[in-house]
Amino acid sequence: MIDVDPESLAVFLEEADELIADFEQCLLLLETLPDDREVINRAFRAAHTIKGGAGMLALNPLAAFTHELETLLDELRDKQLLCTQAIIEAMLASSDIIKAHLDLIRDGRSEKTSGQDAVLGRIWKVRAEGDMPPEAPPAPSAVVLAPGLQAVCVASTPTPVFQPMVSVTPVPAEAPAALEASAPAAEGHRNEAGSASIRVSIEKVDQLVNLVGELSITQAMIGELVQDYSPGKLLTLQESVAQLERHCRDLQQRVLNIRMVPVKGVFERFNRVVRDVAAQAGKQVSLEIHGEETELDKTVVEKIADPLTHLVRNAVDHGLEPTEARLSAGKPAKGLLKLSAYQKGANIFIEVQDDGRGLDRARILQKGRERGLVPEGREPTDDQVWDLIFQPGFSTAEKVTNLSGRGVGMDVVRRNIDDLQGKVSITTAAGQGTTFRIQLPLTLAMMDGLVVRVGKQVFLLPMVAVISSFRPTAKQLGRVDSTEVVEVRGVYVPVVRLYEVLALKQRVTEPTNAIIVVIDDGSRTFGLMVDELMGQLQVVVKSLEANYGRVKGVAGATILGDGQVALILDAPSLLGLTRDRGGHFTAAPGPLVIPNLERA
């Protein structure tokens, strides 16, 4: 059990995650620049700060382990040792041990990790093999740090102090507040402890404080005007209200901006991933990273790490050919993997691009037919073929390796991205490579919605899922196997009547008097029948789950201009709701069974 203030622990864990990411970054740099003082210093500082924090929180096993690592780094710094590949390997292994420690601590356990002793042994070995005779390595049991004891090795560089988050405690006057203040937050897939907080630069907070000051001045001005109002003051009042509006808009934007963090934190870890996977697969790969400063909602950044890891591993393991195959195809021996992020409109795009062999259309299609996913005799389009690889359990790998090929992964990738209201698409050319393009909303806190009305109730549909809308003619409507369908640009898609799946009272029941909104989530298309379109709105997404629970078919709620709550529909899932009830529409129009939506 860990008996410390949970808030301090959360701060420590968050900072330790960043430090360990930075530490690994340094190690990878050292592989190419083994003599770079600045990099060794950075690595030392990272290890030292982790040790200090662990000691302060009485996380003794971690502190003791990191102490050994720090000693090694200290000797590198003092040039008692030369930075060899063996040393870098040992430090990378240590980094994994520290990460394992941090995961244990997240589970509330502070203890030695398995494999720790082996890594310690490696550290001692590389130290003993160094040029200078090192002092006798201290036995691990001898290093027990008392709480608060952090400077066992006196550092000549300034000792970084845990930087308190602005929301927690004020920075003590003597602490270097600006310590690497510009260092981007290295976030990623983390448990609750790490994700509950966000690091914000003082600058952003100061801007907010200023803005709130302005806001209250304007409000006071308006208050005065209203209290002592005469028609002659109308113009001044209007000006003040306009100013109020500007401040509100500004405030909204800046508050949302606080949630945005650069993708750099996630991207950086792929240096290590690519290095390890390439080594395991016996391939040479160089990783190019573009647009790492692109900012994304913190929640999105955290949740995108896992699917990206899958894509990157797949690209190295499957996408890129073995060296001999590349050479015989006239390509450079070293495979190229490009990871890039950029913003376009209200979306962020993340691309994983390799210059490998490209997807094998024939083989994927053959597998698809074998598994009954593609009916015999039907010739699917390219996109439909590529889409097959996102099916659960789908794999074309001939041999299952440790890395990939088990067919788990791509469906999870699709699901994770769906959860983020994103889309994933594939471009590929045989022999030239494959690009996976992930499209994500800029933020999950705001959403572009199409406002629709059914009866008296107003709903929002996420714009990202809406393709088009139209009033159907009788000619466009029909039935296929007792399922109501509507023709959309030459293709028949199922019709989902919103009033039916949500069991609403007043409604237009005749499709030719209603509006069909065409919904597409990337794999399925259908027409959603509503009474009327009301317009388009950008809204703040609110949670329904916080005080109630999950409602099938509903993604969240928002508050409209009049203060009323409107529900945001999880449009793609509405098709599933109609299927849940047996999948059969009665052939004759008549009263239909109203589905019971279950709350999870």
Added chain:
Amino acid sequence: MNQCLTFRMGAELYGVDIHNVQEIKGYAPSTPLPNSPDYFRGVMNLRGIIVPVVDLRARFGMPAIEPTRVNVIIVVVASGRVTGLLVDAVADVAELRESDIQATPDVCGAAPPDFVQGVARMGDQLLILLNTDRIVAAAA
């Protein structure tokens, strides 16, 4: 329980622990949730937070009334959830000693026995003390 907020529904007097009460609001229409139980009036906007509203009359199986502005929503917090309880009218804040509270009799007005924590005598009327946690938990 030291203090409790008492309120009326029909002829009966009910009470909830005042520690669970966040605020009291006049009734305003809420947004219905699809396919939710009858006793759910829907969700309302409480200063930017989405809060479900339970019609306590309907929850207790009492005859429904069409709420107007004179009706009251008691906003309670229990088990970390915020829920609005729609009742007829708020009565008073009553001081209760532990010894005033008696075990629940078998029959206790319209309230399902699960939701009742005990009863207390208030002058010539019986005060039914409700278990807010259970009501909120059963609501979600």
